[in-house]
Structures are given as C-alpha cells and as structure tokens.
Amino acid sequence: MQHTAGRRKPPTIHDVAREAGVSRGTVSRVLNGGHYVSPAAQEAVNAAIRRTGYVVNRHARSLITGRSDSVGFLLTEPQERFFEDPNFNVLLRGCTQALAAHDIPLLLMIAGTEAERRRITRYITAGHVDGVLLVSSHSGDPLAERLRDAGVPLVACGKPIGHTSKVSYVAADDRDGARDMVRHLLSLGRRRIGTITGPLDTPGGVERLAGYREVLAEAGVPYDERLVATGDYSRAGGEAGAAGLLDRVPDLDALFVASDLMAQGALTALHRAGRRVPQDVAVGGFDDSPAATSTDPALTTIRQPWDRISAEMVRVLLAQIGGEDPAAVILPTELVRRAST
Amino acid sequence: MQHTAGRRKPPTIHDVAREAGVSRGTVSRVLNGGHYVSPAAQEAVNAAIRRTGYVVNRHARSLITGRSDSVGFLLTEPQERFFEDPNFNVLLRGCTQALAAHDIPLLLMIAGTEAERRRITRYITAGHVDGVLLVSSHSGDPLAERLRDAGVPLVACGKPIGHTSKVSYVAADDRDGARDMVRHLLSLGRRRIGTITGPLDTPGGVERLAGYREVLAEAGVPYDERLVATGDYSRAGGEAGAAGLLDRVPDLDALFVASDLMAQGALTALHRAGRRVPQDVAVGGFDDSPAATSTDPALTTIRQPWDRISAEMVRVLLAQIGGEDPAAVILPTELVRRAST
DNA sequence: CTGAAAGCGCTTACAG
C-alpha cells in the first residue's frame, strides 16, 4: 500500500508497557481509571504514553467490553424538514459538543424512508452504538418502541405522544410557553387572537394549543374554532394557515404561531393581505430559532433552551447507558419580545 | 446488568457457521465478497445468516483489517456560522445519505476552537475514521495539511487556497457562476453594479470577485473600487456591506452578493434605505440556499449543485481510501431567476 | 473450494 505510506502503524499498549517497564495489564489498568496501580507505575505509564503518543484502539476495546463508546443521533424526519428547520441544526450541534466533552463520537443517522429505518434499526440493535438520541417531531413513530424493546438506551427530544412507558425524554415546557405568549398578547389589549398549531400528532402541536385555550379561558375570552388553524411546522404551512384565518376572521388582531418558521410564513400572508405587523396584527412565534431574527419585523417568540435541551439529552442518555433508569426532563421557556408584537 | 436484560447477545460468525454446517472461515469469505466459495456453501451461509439474524461485529472486523469503515465529517467553523448557514445543513445531509448507500456511518466532528482541533486531530490520526470530509470556508486551515501529512485520506469542500499539493476537493465553478450572474445583471441594462464579496481568504470570496471583474471588463464597464465591499458570508455582513455601498454610490442599480445569506442582509439595508428591489436595485445572490426563497422578493441566485457536490465528495473520498490518487472535481452552476432581478 | 490456526489490540478475572 504505497498510498497509506504516510500512515505509520500506531503504538499499541504493548509498546507502552515495554517503554514503562510494566506489563500490559498494568497499562490497561492505568487507562481504565488507575485502580489497583501504585503511584510509581502510574507515573511510569503516563510518561510512556506521552512519549509514544499512544492512543487507545477503540475497536479492540469495544470488542471486549461489548460497548462502542459512540452514540447515535437519529433523525426520523422527511428530508425537507431537516433542511428547512434550523432547530435540528442547533440541537445536533449542541449534542455533538456535549458528547465531545466526554470524548464520545456522534454518529449521524437519518431515516427518512421505511427502508432506511429498517437498515438503521438493524445497525443499532447490532450494538454499533451504545445509545440513541432520537429526534423526530412526529411521534406515532414505531422506531422508538422497536429500539426500546430491543433494550437500546434512548432519549427522545420532546415527549413521545401516547408515551405510556419507560422512554426518557427532554422537552421544553410547551404548554407553559404557549401560556406566556397568549398572556402577552392579551396584555397588549388584543382579543381576537388566532393560532396556527403544529401537527396534532406532535407534543408541540397538542400542548401549545392547550396552553392557548387555557389562557383564553382564564381571561374569559370564549373559544372560537374559526380562530384555530392546523399547521405542519413548515413555512408554507404557516402561510396557508394565516391566509385561511384571515379569510374566516378578517378582524383578527393577534396570532400565536406554534413555530418561528410558520410565523415567517404567516408574516408573508399578512403582508400580502395588507395587514401591518404589529399595528393591525401582533404576531408571536415559538422556538427563538434563527428564523426569528431574520424576519421583518423580527419575531417576538418563546425561547426553547436548546443548549440545555441538548446537554440534558446527553446527560440522561449517558446515565442510562451507565445503568440508570429512564427519566423525563422538562425545561422552562422564556418570552423574548421583539418587534412583531 | 438488569438494565441491559432486553439486549440479548447477538449471534456471531460461529453461530452462523454451525447453522450452515461450514467453518467460520467460509462464512467470512461469503461475508467478504464470496470469492473461493462454492455456490452450495454460499447458499447455506446466506440462509443461516437470515435465520440467525446475524450482523457483522464491526469492532472485530476493524481490529483485524485496521480500517474503521466509518468516515468523519469535519467542520472547522465557528459555531455561529454553522447555525446560520443552511449550506452546511444541506451538505451534511447529502454526505450522510451518500455514505449510507455504502453502509458507512458518518461521524460528525466539530472543531471550532484550537483545543477541539487538537483533540480531533489526535482522534483522526489514531485511525478512528478511514477518511475525512473537510468542510470549512476558510482555508489557511492548518488542519488540512496536518491531516494530509499524516496520510489521512481527505476531501475538501471547495478549493483550498494556496493549495499547492495533493489535496482532493470538490467545488462548484465559482468564477463561472459569478460571470453568469453579472452577465444577467448587465442584460437587464444595469451598469452601476456593486458587489459584496465573501472573505478574501476563501475560494468563494476570491473567485466570485474575479468573475465579476472579468465580465465587467469584457463589457467595457470600468472597474470602480467603491463598488466593492468585502463581506463575511453572514447576514449581518451583507447588511453592513450594502449600507456602505449605498453611502459611497447612491446611484447603484444592481448588486451581486456572493452568498444568499449576505443578500438577505443586503435586502434589509436596501429596504431601510428606501430602495425598491428590483426596480431601483436588482439583487443577485449565490448558493440557492433555502434563504433564497424566504426573502421578499425571492432571490435570483446561482445554484450550487449541493447534491452532486456531496455525492462527489463521498465518491472521491472512498476512491482515495481504496488507494486511488487525489482528484479535483469542478461542477457547473446554474442561474436561477426569481423576483429580485 | 475449504478448514484449522494464528493473530488483530485490548480487558479482566485469576493467582500471587
């Protein structure tokens, strides 16, 4: 192999042992926490590791421990969603960084089609990753159950719907966030408040709508079905939803949109209909994604704490891999006021 | 380990051999291409694999082959860039899919800081991936050289600047794309054509500016330095660039912006300055990223063939891992006309 | 074409 000439054979534990004047077992013990090793040996081994530039061969280690020391980030979204929605981006980055701190590589897996799902399930259940960070907005997803039944440590982003059992998840407090936004809209004196929901088979869809209804009820504003449009988290969906709402309720004076991306679409529809934002219609989004500051006017929105969400997902997953039981973590949201309200 | 009770010990090559009535060597040969195996044995082994649900243990295989059968996707961008720029998203997705077709997992690596760079270099040179897809817009990047010198197969996205030697890369034809856009602007009768460039230590920055200058020269339009602003591929940079340009050259009638994201910022600046697009100022972007259709008006832009770029990056990398020499691949771009011109 | 055997680099009881 001329081509790999530049790639020298890396030092093994054997080289380190020789260099340090100890057995390979002792080197291994140092590598794995230094229990039952004398300070002198410890020292000698560490020095030898430094001199030789030794890096553990993970394949050999994995072969014997049965663990891969890697984690999968599994995305079960249709391709367009992943392109369009910056939230995935933020989450992926956050998880990669949190894992990097533990020196654990992240394997990116995308299962948009049923064939991909099958291939990836096989791969995962064969033990090629120690656990899975599952990201998908829809949640009838049989993948989660298949993996859980196979005993694969798993943490979902967002509460799986119909989630009866022991699946860990990390989520923002969707309902509370929605409440904050609708209260804010009410505090502005708005009373004809429409909403564009997420898909109603997603936690975000259901919970944010629930929050909207609760606050209106508290405020004594009667619930009006015509003020509710169901969206799909896409920009186009937001645009269509807002257009429909304007048709049905022309005197609409505020809009709570369940994602920033949909809110962006709603802004386009409002603009086309000649409504001024926020003067005629105040618009609130959800997520505080990059989309929120790219619109004109910039979006008032509910911040999801993505950094914490990804950090917690990693923490819970690693705990579970370590033998702990599953856990659910709910994180608070925050109202971010900008120009659209 | 009660907790992993659900995870049965998976079948090994030994189980398959017993089931098929052959030796483990024969099973391995079937697994590795079926050379020197009789049809009958072939058949028996395949049946046994199906019955047992056998999946190869990659750690054991890697231990002996010295290959990891995985590929790294290395991003050396500051965090914000990755969040903001949808191009990375598209590229990442494309590469993941192209690799999945070969059943090769992608390891996502993000090296934003010098410390991360060091850690990741160690990891890679230790042989934990067979090759690297390198994505970074800036290119004084010593990482590329360090990896190449260590003999790691490597393909860059975009031509590395000052690239004297054998580093593979895949890129769109930046200069030609720029030429197409500026010709388009000229064909619209515009003559005061400004440009906002990318960073001039990136190939896109340099080449797109070169294309701009070439076409103006061909058309006999004298080059005017005041019409050139240097940007940084960010939205904010585009906004600042356009504002400066308008200050210096108020009668500007067109703008060629070297990325859609910057063009989005430029639109904001033009809007604020009371210019109508395209009536007063025609605006052309570059990339055809999702940003291009989210603006108002939608952006005329130069499409980079991201699908092909990612597919070619993977193809060239796998070829190189297989022992082939490096290669450079240049892909054509395409003018996409929308409402902004 | 096929089996028996060595060996990849590591971890982990097991004696001491």
Added chain:
DNA sequence: CTGAAAGCGCTTACAG
C-alpha cells in the same frame, strides 16, 4: 499492587 493468560469476534494466509 502486578503479571500471565484467556478470550472478545473476526479475517487471512496456509495447507490441503
């Protein structure tokens, strides 16, 4: 605390 040894699941010359 430490070394010698077995073994993780696979691939690959080596004989036949």
